[in-house]
Amino acid sequence: MLSVSWSPLFEPGFFSSGPVHVALAVGAISAAVSGVVGVFTVVRGQSFAGHALSDIGTAGGSAAVLVGASTLYGFVAFNLVAAAVMELIGIRRPRGRDLATGIVLGASLGLAALFLYEDTVASSTTGATVNVLFGSIFTLPPGITTVMAVLGAASVAVIALLYRPLLLSSVSYELAAARRVPVRLVGAGYLLAVALAVSMSAVTIGAILSTALLIGPAAIALRLASRTGVAIAVAVVVGVVACWLGTLLAYDSTVWSGGNGWPVSFCIVAVIFALYFASGVVSWSRSNLGRTAPGRRRHPVEPVEVG
Amino acid sequence: MFASFMIHAWEAATVVAVVAGLVGFFTVLRGAAFAAHALPNGAFAGAAGAVLLGASTLAGLGVFSVAGAGMIAGLGRRARSDVATALTIVLMLALGDLFLSRTSEYAPEIFALLFGEVLAVSTGELWPTVAIAVVCIVAVVVLYRPLMLSSVSPDVAEARGVNPRVMDLAFLVIVALVTTMAVPVVGSLLIFSLLIGPPAVARSFTNRPSAAMGLSMLFALVTVWAAIAVSYETNLPIGFFVGAIGALSYTVGRGWTAWHDRRMGPGKRGERDVLDASRRHGGAF
Numbered sequence: 001m002l003s004v005s006w007s008p009l010f011e012p013g014f015f016s017s018g019p020v021h022v023a024l025a026v027g028a029i030s031a032a033v034s035g036v037v038g039v040f041t042v043v044r045g046q047s048f049a050g051h052a053l054s055d056i057g058t059a060g061g062s063a064a065v066l067v068g069a070s071t072l073y074g075f076v077a078f079n080l081v082a083a084a085v086m087e088l089i090g091i092r093r094p095r096g097r098d099l100a101t102g103i104v105l106g107a108s109l110g111l112a113a114l115f116l117y118e119d120t121v122a123s124s125t126t127g128a129t130v131n132v133l134f135g136s137i138f139t140l141p142p143g144i145t146t147v148m149a150v151l152g153a154a155s156v157a158v159i160a161l162l163y164r165p166l167l168l169s170s171v172s173y174e175l176a177a178a179r180r181v182p183v184r185l186v187g188a189g190y191l192l193a194v195a196l197a198v199s200m201s202a203v204t205i206g207a208i209l210s211t212a213l214l215i216g217p218a219a220i221a222l223r224l225a226s227r228t229g230v231a232i233a234v235a236v237v238v239g240v241v242a243c244w245l246g247t248l249l250a251y252d253s254t255v256w257s258g259g260n261g262w263p264v265s266f267c268i269v270a271v272i273f274a275l276y277f278a279s280g281v282v283s284w285s286r287s288n289l290g291r292t293a294p295g296r297r298r299h300p301v302e303p304v305e306v307g
Numbered sequence: 308m309f310a311s312f313m314i315h316a317w318e319a320a321t322v323v324a325v326v327a328g329l330v331g332f333f334t335v336l337r338g339a340a341f342a343a344h345a346l347p348n349g350a351f352a353g354a355a356g357a358v359l360l361g362a363s364t365l366a367g368l369g370v371f372s373v374a375g376a377g378m379i380a381g382l383g384r385r386a387r388s389d390v391a392t393a394l395t396i397v398l399m400l401a402l403g404d405l406f407l408s409r410t411s412e413y414a415p416e417i418f419a420l421l422f423g424e425v426l427a428v429s430t431g432e433l434w435p436t437v438a439i440a441v442v443c444i445v446a447v448v449v450l451y452r453p454l455m456l457s458s459v460s461p462d463v464a465e466a467r468g469v470n471p472r473v474m475d476l477a478f479l480v481i482v483a484l485v486t487t488m489a490v491p492v493v494g495s496l497l498i499f500s501l502l503i504g505p506p507a508v509a510r511s512f513t514n515r516p517s518a519a520m521g522l523s524m525l526f527a528l529v530t531v532w533a534a535i536a537v538s539y540e541t542n543l544p545i546g547f548f549v550g551a552i553g554a555l556s557y558t559v560g561r562g563w564t565a566w567h568d569r570r571m572g573p574g575k576r577g578e579r580d581v582l583d584a585s586r587r588h589g590g591a592f
Contacts (some may be wrong), residue, residue: 047389048341051396055348091562098389099507102340103557106500110550113496115545208400215393219386263408267399276394280385 023247023264025145030201031239033152036159038199038218038239039232040190044170047215048250049086049101053195054202055211056082056108060205062115066286075199082108083195087188148200155196162189167228208265213239216272223283242271319436319492324531326440327501328509329447330485332516333478335506336458341392342379342479343502346350347486347495348371349399354490355406364491365435372486376479380472383496428492439488439548443583446481447556454478455516501527504553511560526556 041050060078061071082104089100159166169176169183177183194214202210220236246268254261334343344496353371354364375395382391447454457464464471472493489498499568509519533550 042387042390045387045389047387048344051341051393052344096338098338098340099335099503101555102344102499102503103346103507106503106550107554108495108550109496110500110547111554113544113550117547139411208397210402211393212397212401215390216397219390219394231322263401263404266401266405266408269397273394273398283559 005082013295016226020251022145024244026148026204028240028256029145029148029152029216029245030205032236033155033197034201035217035235035239036156036232038214039221039228039235040166040170041158041194041214042218042222048098049191050194050198051211052101053079053082053103053198054207057199059108059112059115062119065119066115072203075203076196079195079199080192085189085193139190143205148204151196151200158189158193160161160245162186166190202236206265210267212269212272213243213257216276217242220276220279223279238275242268242275246271315430315433319428319433320531320535321528322436323489323493324501324527325429325524326366326443326485326488327498328505328527329520330443330481331502331527332509332520332523333454333458334482334502335510337478339478340503341389343482344499345379345396345543346375346482347490347498349375349396350397350486350490351495352403352406355403359406359410365487368490371399372483373480376476376483380476380479383475386487396480434492436488436492439484443488445482450477491584494546497549499529500549500553504557505530508556508560511564
């Protein structure tokens, strides 16, 4: 009975396929960690840094291919260094900070071009290029989930450890500095967490989904929830749901598109956009149809843009 | 290095550098580094879509980068601009992924679009580049005053009847045009580096907008020319040298600013942000 009613939704083999299990687990870990970290990324206005790290890691990944090491460790090592350099340049104003991020990104992409070129010369195929750039959720080795769980836990632990000072310095840098919060140190710790989260998701599910899961669910959550803790929970749930729905959609699409399925990245991004617009409708109707008292802030944790 | 097959490379790179230096000045001034990365990078979806439909790559890039500019501006009305930009680049890249999965012929060209193939520029590719470059320069000249005012002080601009949202869209469309012009010849990585590096360095040395613009174009030219020359000699990718020169000269520029501020007296010590510095000097930007 159950199988009859569910079969149009879940194509045969979805729950028994090994690669699908790995894909679902990896996606869920990425989405959950990205949700936690992403809320702060959006509140701090550091989407560019969050996205840049997924591209910057490419240089590490391609260098790792060159020396025969694991791409994941290349990503992590390079991203940690890049995050440190970004923080070292240390510009607080959003405009200048984005510029510093851009310079680091430009230099890293230059290195990536060099390493990828060397990879291509060494192996005379473009396979490495495509793999490093796009990742592939359906071709991951089963052991990867353990490594990811460890990296993800480390990233979330950093956020948990810094939670209160991070929140304060994200909402008001001046207030935090006045209360003797070591804002630079907190900012560096936060970037470290982003670097860990982004490298682990970029290397497994690709740079596109890494940014999509970092920014999308967090932006949705911040439209819906007024407390940071709630926003984080909503972001995690939205991220995991979008990831699983998208994976299912991609798996099912092989049937209706005649064997040549839609890419997972596109399906997950499509789900995230659908949810983003739905959340826009919800927050609009809340503020316009009187379900919240007038004057109540719709984006309470978003700081006022300085300068 | 100046053999006949290299001539088009030099010409294309020179045109791209001049336009990038000019538009880059406003990119840095407006803090639009993310958009300058997102549009060239995401526009590859347009190229992939064009291959799928059998249309010209240039048309695909143009349509997608202008649509991307519109989307960043549109989403930016309801969300912070960095979030809007992130969502836009993600959607563009995902569409690119979808288009790529629909065709089997395209994959090797990804590398070329990202990292450029300036040595393979043909006469046929050169003319559209020059034409769009002229359009970009004319647009900047025509919009100079409102663009400048809305970049430096959106409030004052609004009080004087300049709609900052319109200027935002206008600027993003100019970046989209630069993308369309530059990506086929130099690749998205290189154009991004050129939009950020040279103008950032130029601003370390002067507070006068016209001087900064001129310096920015000069630095962009020197960067590209040096990159092509060294790339020719070493047989390594041009993109690497453009990125490396950009980072190196930015470091030098920051160092010079720090040294200059220190020399000017203790009051200016610790003033590390160029933007803050220019504001304090009461300069026009």
